[in-house]
Amino acid sequence: xxxxxxxxxxxxLMVGMTSASALxxxxxxxxxxxxxxxxxxxxxxxxxxPAFQEVECTVMVPQTVVEKRTVKCTEMQQxxxxxxxxxxERVPRTEVRTREVCYTERxxxxxxxxxxxxxxxxxxxEQSYTVMVPVAETRTGTRKVSRPVxxxxEQTYTVMVPVAETRTGTRKVSRPVxxxxEQTYTVMVPVAETRTGTRNVCKAVxxxxEQTYTVMVPHTETRSATKQVSRPVxxDVEYxxxxxxxxxETRTGTKKVCKPVxxxxEQTYTVMVPQTxxxxxTRMVSTCVPVTKTRTVCQDQGHWEEQVVSNGCNxxxxxxxxxxxxxxxxxxxxxxxxxxxxxxVATTTCKVWVPNVVQSEVEYTAYERQCVEESYECQVTVxxPETRTKTVKVCEYVTEEVAYDYQVTVxxAETRTGTKKVCEYVTEEVAYDYQVTVxxPETRTCTKKVCEYVTEQVAYEYQVTVxxPETRTCTKKVCEYVCEEVPYEYQVTVxxPETRTCTKKVCEYVCEEVPYEYQVTVxxPETRTCTKKVCEYVAEERTxxxxxxxCVPKTRTEEYEVTTYDCVAKERTExxxxCVPVCxxxxxxxxxxxMVPQTVTQQVPVCGGCGTASNSGCGCN
Numbered sequence: 027x028x029x030x031x032x033x034x035x036x037x038x039l040m041v042g043m044t045s046a047s048a049l050x051x052x053x054x055x056x057x058x059x060x061x062x063x064x065x066x067x068x069x070x071x072x073x074x075x076p077a078f079q080e081v082e083c084t085v086m087v088p089q090t091v092v093e094k095r096t097v098k099c100t101e102m103q104q105x106x107x108x109x110x111x112x113x114x115e116r117v118p119r120t121e122v123r124t125r126e127v128c129y130t131e132r133x134x135x136x137x138x139x140x141x142x143x144x145x146x147x148x149x150x151x152e153q154s155y156t157v158m159v160p161v162a163e164t165r166t167g168t169r170k171v172s173r174p175v176x177x178x179x180e181q182t183y184t185v186m187v188p189v190a191e192t193r194t195g196t197r198k199v200s201r202p203v204x205x206x207x208e209q210t211y212t213v214m215v216p217v218a219e220t221r222t223g224t225r226n227v228c229k230a231v232x233x234x235x236e237q238t239y240t241v242m243v244p245h246t247e248t249r250s251a252t253k254q255v256s257r258p259v260x261x262d263v264e265y266x267x268x269x270x271x272x273x274x275e276t277r278t279g280t281k282k283v284c285k286p287v288x289x290x291x292e293q294t295y296t297v298m299v300p301q302t303x304x305x306x307x308t309r310m311v312s313t314c315v316p317v318t319k320t321r322t323v324c325q326d327q328g329h330w331e332e333q334v335v336s337n338g339c340n341x342x343x344x345x346x347x348x349x350x351x352x353x354x355x356x357x358x359x360x361x362x363x364x365x366x367x368x369x370x371v372a373t374t375t376c377k378v379w380v381p382n383v384v385q386s387e388v389e390y391t392a393y394e395r396q397c398v399e400e401s402y403e404c405q406v407t408v409x410x411p412e413t414r415t416k417t418v419k420v421c422e423y424v425t426e427e428v429a430y431d432y433q434v435t436v437x438x439a440e441t442r443t444g445t446k447k448v449c450e451y452v453t454e455e456v457a458y459d460y461q462v463t464v465x466x467p468e469t470r471t472c473t474k475k476v477c478e479y480v481t482e483q484v485a486y487e488y489q490v491t492v493x494x495p496e497t498r499t500c501t502k503k504v505c506e507y508v509c510e511e512v513p514y515e516y517q518v519t520v521x522x523p524e525t526r527t528c529t530k531k532v533c534e535y536v537c538e539e540v541p542y543e544y545q546v547t548v549x550x551p552e553t554r555t556c557t558k559k560v561c562e563y564v565a566e567e568r569t570x571x572x573x574x575x576x577c578v579p580k581t582r583t584e585e586y587e588v589t590t591y592d593c594v595a596k597e598r599t600e601x602x603x604x605c606v607p608v609c610x611x612x613x614x615x616x617x618x619x620x621m622v623p624q625t626v627t628q629q630v631p632v633c634g635g636c637g638t639a640s641n642s643g644c645g646c647n
Contacts, residue, residue, distance in 0.1 A: 077632040086621040095616045102605040104455065110599055116467065116591040127584050128233050130480050130577035138571050141487065144563035151560045158549035166543050172535035180529045183314050186396060186521030194515050200507040207504045214493035222487050228479045231579065235476045240591060242465035250459050252603045256451035263448045270437035277434050284423040291420045298409035305406045314393035315521065323388045328381040335374045393530070396521065455603055467591055480577040487570070 078629045079632045080627055081630045082625055082627050084623050085626045087624045088619050089622045091618050091620050093616050093618050094613055096611055097614050098609055098611050100607045101610050103608050105604050105606045106601055107604050108599055108601055110597050112595055112597050114464075114466075114593045114595055117594050119590050119592055121588050121590060122585055123588050124583060124585050125235075126581050128231075128478075128579055128581055130231070130579050132575045133578050134573060134575055136571060136573055138569060140567055140569050142565050142567055145566050147562050147564050148559050149562065150557050152555055152557050154553055154555050156551050156553050159552045160547045161550050163546045163548055164543050165546050166541060168539050168541050170537050171540045173538050174533040175536055176531045176533050178529050179532045180527065182525065182527050183393075185524045185526050186313055186315050186398065187524050188315070188519040188521050191518045191520060192515055193518050194513060196511050196513050198509050199512050200509055203506050203508050205504055205506065206501050208499060208501050210497060210499050212495050212497050215496045216491050216493050219490050219492050220487055221490050222485060224483045224485050227482045227484050229482055229577070231478045231480055231577075232475055233478070234473050236471060236473050238469060238471050238588065241468050241470055243468045244463045244465050247462045247464055248459055249462050250457060250602070252455045252457050254453050255456050256453055259450045259452050260447050261450065262445050264443060264445050266441060266443050269440050269442055271440045272435050272437050275434050275436055276431055278429060278431050280427045280429050282425050283428050285426055287422050287424050289420055289422065290417050292415060293418050294413060294415050296411050296413055299412045300407050300409050303406050303408050304403055306401055306403050308399050308401050310397045311400050312395050312397050313523070315396050316391045317394050318389055319392050320387050320389050322385055325384050325386060326381050327384050328379055330377050331380050332375055333378045335376050336372070398521070398523075457603065457605060467593055469590070482575055482577065484574060485572050
């Protein structure tokens with residue numbers, strides 16, 4: 027449409043230019059006049075001066091107009107039709123066929139075979155082993171010894187004076203009596219036996235078998251069908267709904283209240299009253315009992331002796347100086363007896379104590395503590411129950427009903443109206459094409475390898491160690507204890523209390539470190555040799571006759587049934603929908619471009635004439 031309007035505009039412009047050129051001419055001079063003898067005159071004529079004038083002309087202008095036209099169009103309408111469709115069904119059919127079957131028959135045979143037996147051989151082997159031998163060693167250590175230090179203390183004590191009594195009693199003594207008893211016991215002695223057994227061995231036998239099988243070969247077909255499509259259509263629907271609006275109400279109710287009521291009640295209660303009583307009880311008293319013991323005492327029974335001691339003086343001194351050695355005890359003279367002017371050797375007589383230590387057994391009295399049971403009286407506080415009465419205030423609660431107001435929120439139903447969008451699905455039928463894969467049966471043949479396992483029994487020998495019982499006899503020593511009653515006498519000491527005063531030696535122990543020697547048993551390794559019996563197995567070949575069974579393959583013919591399927595064609599009628607084109611007339615709006623006349627004012631050049639040419643008669647208008 028746009029190209030058509032542009033073409034019309036160009037045509038109108040060309041028409042206007044053509045009319046303007048027709049009005050203007052060639053400066054008023056015609057070419058025919060100049061072609062003749064006026065050519066010289068035209069050539070020598072002066073140029074025409076340009077002149078313009080306004081001219082009204084009519085121009086065709088394109089204008090778009092909307093018109094209504096009746097148009098024929100094709101619409102698709104759905105039409106139901108029927109058609110006959112051929113389909114195939116698989117019908118089973120049983121056939122009897124013949125085939126050759128391989129089978130095996132067992133056949134007993136005999137053969138000789140060589141086998142190896144391990145024979146045990148015993149030999150003596152010398153072995154070395156290490157033994158940890160205990161060795162006693164003497165070691166020196168230091169230990170803390172408590173040394174007693176005695177001091178005399180005067181004490182008052184109660185002495186239980188012992189009175190010895192001799193009593194006679196009887197006691198049971200177990201005396202061991204040994205006797206030899208002969209016992210019988212059973213020992214399981216291992217004995218090696220060779221046994222023969224059979225075992226099943228599976229042997230694989232392969233054969234080729236031809237098999238027929240049916241394959242369903244797929245073929246693709248294109249079919250047409252219609253499907254129903256649901257298209258949603260939305261619409262506004264006005265509906266009524268009920269709303270529960272909460273409303274507050276004041277209501278009156280009654281509630282039960284407990285009111286306290288006080289009353290005085292007389293109660294009886296029991297009180298534990300303390301009372302002092304004098305009771306007699308027993309207690310254990312520890313007393314010191316004198317015991318006479320013996321101990322070894324070392325006494326120095328030495329004596330004093332007079333001995334002559336030589337004193338040496340320094341040379342060059344006229345008198346004895348401090349360089350002289352006395353060599354004496356406190357009983358000796360401290361100076362030299364006499365010295366010459368030359369200070370020779372001087373002698374001194376001193377008293378020397380010669381020790382003589384003598385050990386003797388001395389008796390002494392030691393005190394040992396003994397516990398004695400005695401009775402005594404003491405004051406004890408005992409609580410005795412006493413019944414009393416008192417008045418107590420008791421609170422009892424009385425239930426009363428009291429009225430009260432309370433707020434209740436009640437929901438009241440209110441009907442309201444609203445608008446909601448409802449979607450309804452409109453069902454439309456749409457045609458479409460789809461691919462269908464149809465399987466057609468096809469019979470094929472293949473050769474297959476079949477493995478059959480044949481069971482054979484193979485004989486073999488094996489070693490079994492069987493334990494056989496053997497009865498043996500041994501003699502054992504059995505100890506039996508015999509109870510005997512033996513009379514014996516024993517001393518009983520009865521102690522009587524007696525108060526005494528004595529000077530007691532109190533012993534205090536002072537710890538000292540004293541070296542001592544002790545024995546330690548240390549285990550040292552020692553290598554020893556022993557002889558052991560070692561069993562070695564020597565392989566020995568032997569021959570035996572074995573019975574075995576061989577499966578001999580044979581062939582036989584047999585019949586078998588095979589089920590095959592035949593494809594049988596059948597027809598059925600089905601309905602389908604087709605879209606049929608229908609020609610329909612419709613009125614539509616069309617935009618049409620019309621040429622409308624329009625008056626336009628234009629400036630057109632005008633020629634005023636050639637001055638010389640006109641005078642000379644050159645034919646200029």
